[in-house]
Amino acid sequence: MTAHTPAADGVPVEDDDAHTWTGKARRWMLGKLPPDKLLPEDQPSYVMSWAYVFGMGAVASLLWIIISGVVLGLNGPQWYHVSSLGSFVNSTHLWSVELFFMFMVVHLWLKFWMAAWRGGRVLTWITGMVSFVVSIVAAFTGYLLQTNFDSQWIAFEAKDALNAVGVGAWFNVTNVGQIFVWHITLLPMAVGAVVVLHVLLVRVHGVVPPLEAAEGDAQLRDSAWAPSHPPEPVSPRDSAKPGDPA
Amino acid sequence: MAGWLVAGVATTGAGTFLGWDGFTIQLGNLIVILVMIVLFVLALILPFPGGKRRK
Structure with a gap:
């Protein structure tokens, strides 16, 4: 059994000897996303934009x-x-x-x-792009469900391309019942899951600072984008120090 | 059933298309693109309300 040590506010805190998958998962999640990062009360000043x-x-x-x-x-x-x-x-x-x-x-x-992928935020950027792509598919199935001549036109324009890539049997745009299931269950769940993951990653890594405020971000200080690496000079003359030979 | 069909047909319009030489775009799509560009520019230049009170 794991030992508990009371925190200052009286809430028991799990020690490092978690040995079950639930305990290890909880320790991992609390390490990645402690409550004060999940639901912060304050944000950097540049967020007021x-x-x-x-x-x-x-x-x-x-x-x-x-x-x-x-x-x-x-x-x-x-x-x-x-x-x-x-x-x-x-x-x-x-x-x-x-x-x-x-x-x-x-x-x-x-x-x-x-450049919002700076400071270890690549996965945040990727989940944002994935949510955009999945949302396009979800919206496309919505247009197919108008059940008018527009949706019929869109379906028959799209079916050949979808058949050509081999997904026509499971994503049959001329089968309104099948598309209805895609539109109200599978695709909303996919969009919702990716968006939730995206927002959680924003909370884990924090919002990306503007380019000119990079020194205020801990993740950027610890990465290759840190202010100790100044921006690349525009030209060799800009990088020359006073007194350097031209 | 007939009402459903009529309602469905009634929502179908030919749409307004604008074209310059080989370029054609539907008016609604053009409006959406222009609105997004305007929002992008305004987001960069408009001051945020209450922003000066923050540290």
Whole structure:
């Protein structure tokens, strides 16, 4: 049995002798993401910028996509295609997707020009890109579920490409029942899982600082991007020190 | 059932397309791209409310 030592606030803290997989997993998770990093009360001053808003805007849009999608799925197509309220909820589902992609793309642009993969944040960057790609597939299946001539056109334009890469049997865009399952179960779970992982990685590594504030980030100080490695000089003349021979 | 079909058909529009020489784009797509560019620029230049109060 593992020993417990009371912390200052009285909460028992597990010692280092965890020997079960649950104990080891808990120790690993608490080491990677202690509660004060998971739910921080403060952020660096550079986070007070519109450049740090769009990721959460995308998450807020995704939440409404899921909520409205649940309402649409439970009431069915004959509700959301015919009734006024159904059409309205259907429209909010579409427009929250539009906002989700706009916020996600602006977030992507801002983080690209911020080189957000710096300081050991490569996996955060990769999960962001994966969530973007999976979201495109999820949105594509949504367009297929409009059950109008647009969706029929899109399906028949897409089927040849999907058959050519050998996925047509399991991702048959002309089979609206199969695409409905992809759209309301598998792809939302995939998008949700990748987005949750992305947000957790942001909490583990912290938000990336602007390029000019790199010295304020502990992860960058410990990496090759540390301020001890100044930016590459623009030209040899810029790197010359006073007194150096020209 | 008929109402469902009519509702489905009614949502289908030809759309407005803009073209310059060999380049063609649907108006809605162009608007979305322009809005994203405007948001990107505004995010860089607009001050954040309450930002000066922070340390």
